[in-house]
Amino acid sequence: MPFISLEDNHLTVLNLFTTDKPENQDRLIEEMTKIVDAAAYEGWMSSTVHAGVDLPGTANFIQWRSGEDLEKRYSGEEFKHRTMPVFSEITTSIRLLQNEVAYVLTSDALGGKVEIGPHRDDYTCISVFTVRADGQDEAVDALGAAQEYFKDLPGFRSHVVLKGLRARGLDGTFVVSYSQWDSKEAFEAYRDQPAEEQPEARKAAVARIRAVVEGAPSTNTYQVVHTRAAGE
Template sequence: MPFISVEDKHLTVLNLFTTDKPENQDRLIQEMTKIVDAAAYEGWMSSTVHAGVDQPGTANFIQWRSGEDLEKRYAGDEFKHRTLPVFSEITTSIRLLQNEVAYVLTSDELGGKVEIGPHRDDYTSIAVFTVTADGQDEAIDALGAGQEFIKDFPGFRANVVLKGLRARGLDGTFVVTYSQWDSKEAFEAFRDQAPEQQSEARKAAVGRLRAVLDGAPSANTYKVVHTRAAGE
């Protein structure tokens, strides 16, 4: 099963699709699963398909050896003439985000290891933050080290911060968070915590992030439904 680590230095690609109907989400998952199960691309390492919970859509968390390997995939006839047209028919937006893992924090129980796969019961939140051109490092620190207080929040499992490198379907500089929780209730208790109940550390991190935001963040929650790694 795939693991997320700063040390591995993989190129992490997060493909985020939105749609307007639950049945289109089901079709998206079917199409993505076909691609994942047939994947034999040079440099491809793993793909993990997520089904949207709060809003219809999907996320595919993909690990590649390098950007050069990914660009070969994008340049291929299959991607240009089948994959993109099929997804374009059933989506309302497509964002293909290339990233590097910048920060990882886990609960003590996970011991610093972030694993993703349908064998786990993680309730996953993915949020995309568009930031000012000179604010990316500040956003990464505010969303990463600035959030270490989160370890003490009930139900927290892991928080991963991804540094955006380049994207299709998204303009500007960006940062992504990928977090795992015990349950929907635990995540929403954290997300919706009233300002007067928040720690000073959380208030400081929120203020730092707001200072470099360039537009409203976008987010959805997910359950992992399928994964496969090269060689499986």
């Protein structure tokens, strides 16, 4: 199963799709699963498909050896003339985000290892923050190291910050947060905590993030439904 790690230096690609109907989400998952199960691209390492919970859509968390390998995939006839046309028919937006892992935090129970796969029951939240070009490093630190208090939150499992490198379908500079929780209830208890009850570290981190973001973050919650790694 795939792991997220600072040490591996993979190119991490997060493909985010939105749609307007639950049945289109089902079709997205079906099409993505077919692609994942048939994947044999040079440099491809793993793909993990997530099904949207709060909003219809999908996320595909993909690990590649390098950007050069990914560009070969993008330039291929299959991607241009079959994959993208099929997805364009059933989506309302497509964002293909290339990133590097910039920060990883886990609960003590996970021992620093972030694993993703349908064999787990993680309730996952993914947020995309568009930030000022000169504010990306500040956003990475404010979303990452400044939020070590996560370890004290009931139901917290892991928190990963991805530093955006380049994108299709998204303009500007960006940072992504990817977090795992025991349950929907645990995540919502954190998300909806009244400001007056929040720890000072959280308030300070939020202020730092607001100082560099441009517009509201794009957020959805997910459950992992399928994964496959090269060689499986």
